[in-house]
Amino acid sequence: MKNLAMLIxxxxxxxxxxHARELKPIAPRAPFSQLQLQDLSGKxxxxxxxxxxxxxxxxxxxxxxxxxxxxxxxxxxxAHMAGKPFAILAVDMAETEADVRDFLREMKASKIDFTIxxxxxxxxxxxxxxxxxxxxxxxxxxxxxxxxxLGSTEWDEYDAVHKIEGLLPSTP
Amino acid sequence: MAANPDPGSQxxxxxxxxxxxxxxxxxxxxxxxxxARSINxxxxxxxxxSIYGASQQQLILWLPSERGVVDPEHEVAKQxxxxxxEVWIADLFGARFLPAVPSSLNAIPATDVVQLIQxxxxxxxxxxLLSSSEGATLALExxxxxxxxxxxxxxxxxxxxxxxxxxxxxDAGTAPTYRPIVAQSRLPIAILQxxxxxxxxxxxxxxxxxxxxxxxxxxxxxxxxxxxxYFREDALPRERAAxxxxxxxxxxxxxxLPSINLENTP
Numbered sequence: 001m002k003n004l005a006m007l008i009x010x011x012x013x014x015x016x017x018x019h020a021r022e023l024k025p026i027a028p029r030a031p032f033s034q035l036q037l038q039d040l041s042g043k044x045x046x047x048x049x050x051x052x053x054x055x056x057x058x059x060x061x062x063x064x065x066x067x068x069x070x071x072x073x074x075x076x077x078x079a080h081m082a083g084k085p086f087a088i089l090a091v092d093m094a095e096t097e098a099d100v101r102d103f104l105r106e107m108k109a110s111k112i113d114f115t116i117x118x119x120x121x122x123x124x125x126x127x128x129x130x131x132x133x134x135x136x137x138x139x140x141x142x143x144x145x146x147x148x149x150l151g152s153t154e155w156d157e158y159d160a161v162h163k164i165e166g167l168l169p170s171t172p
Numbered sequence: 173m174a175a176n177p178d179p180g181s182q183x184x185x186x187x188x189x190x191x192x193x194x195x196x197x198x199x200x201x202x203x204x205x206x207x208a209r210s211i212n213x214x215x216x217x218x219x220x221x222s223i224y225g226a227s228q229q230q231l232i233l234w235l236p237s238e239r240g241v242v243d244p245e246h247e248v249a250k251q252x253x254x255x256x257x258e259v260w261i262a263d264l265f266g267a268r269f270l271p272a273v274p275s276s277l278n279a280i281p282a283t284d285v286v287q288l289i290q291x292x293x294x295x296x297x298x299x300x301l302l303s304s305s306e307g308a309t310l311a312l313e314x315x316x317x318x319x320x321x322x323x324x325x326x327x328x329x330x331x332x333x334x335x336x337x338x339x340x341x342x343d344a345g346t347a348p349t350y351r352p353i354v355a356q357s358r359l360p361i362a363i364l365q366x367x368x369x370x371x372x373x374x375x376x377x378x379x380x381x382x383x384x385x386x387x388x389x390x391x392x393x394x395x396x397x398x399x400x401x402y403f404r405e406d407a408l409p410r411e412r413a414a415x416x417x418x419x420x421x422x423x424x425x426x427x428x429l430p431s432i433n434l435e436n437t438p
Binding site: 061065126150 | 338341342343344345346347348367368370371372373374398406408
């Protein structure tokens with residue numbers, strides 16, 4: 001009986017650990033904050049450029065273990081959404097380009113190639129009120145904030161994929 | 173009826189005893205050089221105090237964070253003692269048999285801190301409260317309660333290491349809200365904050381909120397450090413090395429505490 005109870009407890013614990021955090025709806029739908037940053041190659045990006053696409057904005061840093069942990073799943077999400085109007089903007093918190101490039105080298109096996117933006121002076125972190133790392137936002141094709149997430153998740157699992165696909169603009 | 177000894181239970185018992193022995197050994201090693209006393213703060217509640225150094229002029233009362241008292245704090249206390257402070261590490265979790273989890277802080281009344289300050293005030297001149305992360309709330313609440321009695325000599329200041337004074341985890345994209353004690357405190361405060369933290373970017377907001385109540389705040393930024401760096405399980409080599417500078421940073425914080433006329437606290 002005791003063994004059975006321990007087995008049930010163990011299963012519950014394992015299920016709890018395996019359960020990814022879920023995206024939380026933002027209501028009412030809010031317009032996005034501004035985001036105008038350069039990527040690692042020095043190219044300027046503005047959220048306005050992404051109108052018509054669903055966008056995942058992910059605030060992260062190389063020194064943040066949960067941020068690092070979810071990076072491969074963000075890359076898998078990108079692969080899953082290939083060909084669809086979807087974009088990823090991963091905003092690095094005030095680190096140097098060398099820090100980020102070192103991290104990408106470490107993660108070579110995950111072949112991370114989504115857009116990484118450099119928030120060198122923390123302006124975006126302040127504007128978006130980021131209190132927890134990682135913090136993510138999903139914007140719909142109209143540029144409205146629709147979901148948010150505090151902490152990390154497995155981005156290629158059902159909850160995230162289902163909710164992001166639900167925001168994709170319908171094909172005319 | 174006596175139960176037959178169960179070999180499994182005996183093994184468990186041996187394992188537990190071994191673990192207890194190792195824990196005691198580790199603790200003894202961490203606390204080497206400490207004096208000890210206990211202070212009664214409530215009926216049947218005696219707080220074990222580890223004491224480092226001896227100074228009647230300035231005492232640091234170190235209150236636990238949400239992780240309870242952690243071993244590296246004893247090392248830092250030893251170094252503070254060498255800088256001329258007397259340091260009391262108060263095991264408020266142990267006093268109430270609380271586990272080292274964040275919710276335990278809610279079970280510690282600010283009156284415990286008041287009793288500790290009371291005991292310290294009998295022999296010491298300046299009393300500084302020191303805590304980290306979520307323990308900052310306990311420090312501020314204890315100081316405020318102590319200072320409500322106008323006959324008490326105010327504490328000389330609070331040193332807050334990467335304080336977490338949020339009322340709750342803010343929803344993504346919303347401005348932080350702080351606990352009511354933040355705007356009610358009237359203290360000289362020194363904040364030590366690593367720059368590898370989202371809270372680093374909110375330091376202005378926290379400072380403004382603290383100063384609303386009459387506190388005066390000075391901040392010392394620790395480059396390349398994450399929150400809880402001196403007791404993180406995943407501490408980086410540079411963070412482990414930085415533990416050796418923490419006492420000096422705390423000393424700087426105390427020396428640079430803003431002046432404030434606490435005798436006329438409204």
